[in-house]
Amino acid sequence: MSATGRFAPSPSGDLHIGNLRTALLAWLFARSTGRAFLIRLEDLDRARPGAAERQLEDLRALGLDWDGDPVRQTGRRALYDTAIDRLVADGRTFECFCTRREILEAPSAPHRPPGAYPGTCRELSEAERATRRAERTPAIRLRADVEAWTVQDLLHGEVTADVDDFVLRRGDGVPAYNLAVVVDDDEQGVDQVVRGDDLLTSAPRQAHLADLLGLDIPKYAHVPLALNAAGQRLAKRDGAVTYRELTERGVDVFATIAESLGLPGSTPRQLLDSFDPATLPRAPWTFKPPT
Ligand code: GLU
Numbered sequence: 001m002s003a004t005g006r007f008a009p010s011p012s013g014d015l016h017i018g019n020l021r022t023a024l025l026a027w028l029f030a031r032s033t034g035r036a037f038l039i040r041l042e043d044l045d046r047a048r049p050g051a052a053e054r055q056l057e058d059l060r061a062l063g064l065d066w067d068g069d070p071v072r073q074t075g076r077r078a079l080y081d082t083a084i085d086r087l088v089a090d091g092r093t094f095e096c097f098c099t100r101r102e103i104l105e106a107p108s109a110p111h112r113p114p115g116a117y118p119g120t121c122r123e124l125s126e127a128e129r130a131t132r133r134a135e136r137t138p139a140i141r142l143r144a145d146v147e148a149w150t151v152q153d154l155l156h157g158e159v160t161a162d163v164d165d166f167v168l169r170r171g172d173g174v175p176a177y178n179l180a181v182v183v184d185d186d187e188q189g190v191d192q193v194v195r196g197d198d199l200l201t202s203a204p205r206q207a208h209l210a211d212l213l214g215l216d217i218p219k220y221a222h223v224p225l226a227l228n229a230a231g232q233r234l235a236k237r238d239g240a241v242t243y244r245e246l247t248e249r250g251v252d253v254f255a256t257i258a259e260s261l262g263l264p265g266s267t268p269r270q271l272l273d274s275f276d277p278a279t280l281p282r283a284p285w286t287f288k289p290p291t
Pocket of ligand 1: 007008009010181
């Protein structure tokens with residue numbers, strides 16, 4: 001497949017109407033440009049039994065279709081391990097023994113951005129590493145040799161964000177999201193990444209990693225999130241927000257999303273006629289759950 005878009009939910013529970021809106025946008029971006037559209041279930045972490053199946057049912061109920069069977073990241077561990085092994089062999093990584101707490105409490109180095117990995121384990125000697133390995137299994141971090149990276153985003157233009165020594169494989173052996181997403185998008189032929197703009201500042205590190213692995217960098221479009229009435233990111237605790245909860249209360253979920261996008265039509269295909277990224281609402285969408 002040469003041109004492909006995707007939606008990549010984490011099956012940690014039911015999708016809420018903001019997630020469904022992002023899914024519809026990813027479908028519209030892909031289909032309006034003649035791309036294939038894939039679903040990838042990002043179940044390496046926080047997956048709940050049955051959640052993936054429910055998410056797929058809700059996406060189908062919304063009228064979305066996709067090409068091929070959805071893939072699950074848990075079935076693709078060998079791909080992630082191969083990429084990590086390559087980076088390790090190329091000297092692009094280091095073992096990190098820090099706990100979350102140690103990282104939070106470490107003084108941040110003056111030339112590193114706030115919140116960035118403080119570099120504690122970067123220069124450990126082989127002897128120190130051997131001692132620490134007996135205590136705990138290390139995480140593998142990227143030995144970043146840039147401080148920032150720039151990507152092009154269809155909605156945000158040029159976006160530059162910090163790149164730090166981010167985790168590639170966690171101490172419990174699970175490949176990190178930033179690594180898996182890059183490997184998967186390449187392996188699945190994805191050249192268009194449409195997702196919520198909470199991930200906008202992750203795109204530069206992912207693009208940098210793709211570059212290090214010699215992979216093509218996809219086109220990005222980070223779309224505005226849904227907010228609750230208090231202006232915070234919409235969440236399950238905000239009330240009736242899932243497809244099923246809203247439908248039970250008589251809300252037409254598709255119509256609500258289409259209206260929020262200013263697009264006329266009652267099926268995804270009908271929205272394609274008037275879909276134009278240039279006229280998409282750029283502000284977050286405030287959703288007030290029915291009471
Ligand atoms: N699985 C991520 C999420 O649900 C999305 C990852 C992506 O689209 O790159 O937030």
